[in-house]
Amino acid sequence: MKTIKVGVLGFGTVGSGVVRLLLEKREMLSRRLGTDLVLARIADQDLERPRPVTVPRELLTPRAQDILDDPEIDIVVELIGGLDPARDYMLTAIDRGKHVVTANKALLAHHGNELLAAATAKGVEIAFEAAVCGGIPIIVALRQGLAANRIQELFGILNGTCNFILTQMSQHGMSYAQALAEAQAAGYAEADPTLDVEGIDTAHKLTILMSLAYGARLDLEAIAVEGISRLDPLDLQFAREFGYRLKLLAITRDDGHRVEARVHPTLVPKGHMLSQVNGAMNAVYLTGDAAGPILLYGQGAGMMPTASAVVSDILDLARNLTHGAAGRVPPLGCRLALESTRLIKPMNDLVTNYYFRFAALDRPGVLSQVSGILGKYAISIAAVIQKGRVQGEAGTVPIVMITHEAREADALQALKEIDRLTVVSPPAIFYRIEDPHLHAAQI
Ligand code: HSE
Secondary structure, X not given: OOEEEEEEEOOOHHHHHHHHHHHHOHHHHHHHHOOEEEEEEEEOOOOOOOXXXXXXHHHEEOOOXXXXXXXXXXXXXXXXXXXXXXXXXXXXXXXXOOEEEEOOHHHHHHHHHHHHHHHHHHOOOEEOHHHOOOOOOHHHHHHHHOOOOOEEEEEEEOOHHHHHHHHHHHHHOOOHHHHHHHHHHOOOOOOOOHHHHOOHHHHHHHHHHHHHHHOOOOOHHHOEEOOOOOOOHHHHHHHHHOOEEEEEEEEEEXXXXXXXXXXXXXXXXXXXXXXXXXXXXXXXXEEEOOOEEEEEEEEOOOHXXXXXXXXXHHHHHHHHHHOOOOOOOOOOOOOOHHHOOOOEXXXXXXXXXXXXXXXXXXXXXXXXXXHHHHHHOXXXXXXXXXXXXXXXXXXXXEEEEEEOOEEHHHHHHHHHHHHOOOOEEEEEEEEEXXXXXXXXXXX
C-alpha cells in the first residue's frame, strides 16, 4: 500500500487542530482512504510555545523549506495565513509538483487566479474548503453537490466576529465598542479587528463563493463592501421594531445577465432563518434553480471546525492521488472558470428596499418635506415611525422609514437632498433590506 505524506506549514490554532486529527484519526482516515495517510513534517518558526497537541519532536522544523524541498511529501497544507510568505510557499510547492490545501481566503481572493493557473499548468490541485465558513462544507456543496444548478442567489453570514458583535448589540442593547470588547474577550475578534469588522474578510469569502457559484475568475474588486464599525445600536432597535434583524450579509444574485456582489449590514425579516443565526455562528442560504432553497449552518471558525475542513481536503486530494485523478473536479467547479468573468451590476443600479433614519426637527410639515423629496425620486414609503422628543440630539427626533423598492442611485440622490433641508441634521442613515414581502425576489 502506497503511503501519502502530508507536510503542514503553520502550527498555530488551526494547524494544531489539523495535526491532532491527522495523528489521532490516522487509522480511521487511512481506512477511509485505503492508503496510509502520514503526517510527515510540521513547520513553524516558533516551536517553543505551548500547544494543545503533543507531537514527536522529529516531526517539527522551524524551516518551511524542509517541507517544500522534501520530495517524499505529496500534500502541503498552508496554514500560515496572510499574503506573504504564504503565496511564495504555495507557488514553490506547486512548482515542485505538490498538491496544496489552504485555509487562506485573503490569499485566494487576492492571488487565487495566479495560484490556480500555476496549479493547473503543473497538473496539481489546490483545495480550500477551510477558507470559507470553517466547518461548513460549502465549497464542496457548490463545487459538486449543486453542479446541476444555476445559483440564483446566495446570502451568507460569513464572519463569526461580526455576527457575534451584532447579536450582542441587538439582544443586549450594547454599543458597538462594548460588543467589540466582548468579542475580543471571547477570543473571536483580533486585537486589530479591521479585516473582520470592515467586511473585508466577508468580501474575501464572497469572492470565492461567487467564483464557485458562477464558474468565473476570482474578482475581489467587484464587491462593494461596508462593515459594521459605524453601526448605532439605535438602528438595531428600530430594525427590531419594524420586525427585522440587522446582519452583515454577503449577497450575490444573478438576474440572468448581471450579478450583484455586495457585503453590507442588511435588514432581514425576523422570521427568516438567517435572522436566527446568532453569536459567532455562520450560515449560507442559497437558491439553486433545480434544488431550490438550501441553508447551511455551522461553526465558521475555531480550531476543530476549521481543521475538519482542512482534513476533508487532505483526504480528497489523497483519494485523487491514489487514483491518479488529480484535477478530476476543477478547483472552481468549472473547467473554464479562469477564462470567464461575470458582468457585475453596479451598486447604483441595485433595486432594493431601504431603511432610512433622519434626525429631524419636530415641527409641522417636516415629514411632508422629507416625503416630498422621496416622492420626487419615485421612492414610496412602506412604513414610518417617529419617536418622541427626548430621543434625538440637538432638539431633533428620529424619523425612521422602510421603503418599497427603489433604485440605489435614486435613494442616494434623495438622501443627499434631504440632508440639505434645514429641518434635518445630516447625515441620513440608510441600510438595505432583503425582504420577500417587500419585493419580488425571494430570500
Ligand atoms: N475571523 C473570521 C470570523 C474567521 O470571525 O469569522 C476566519 O475566517
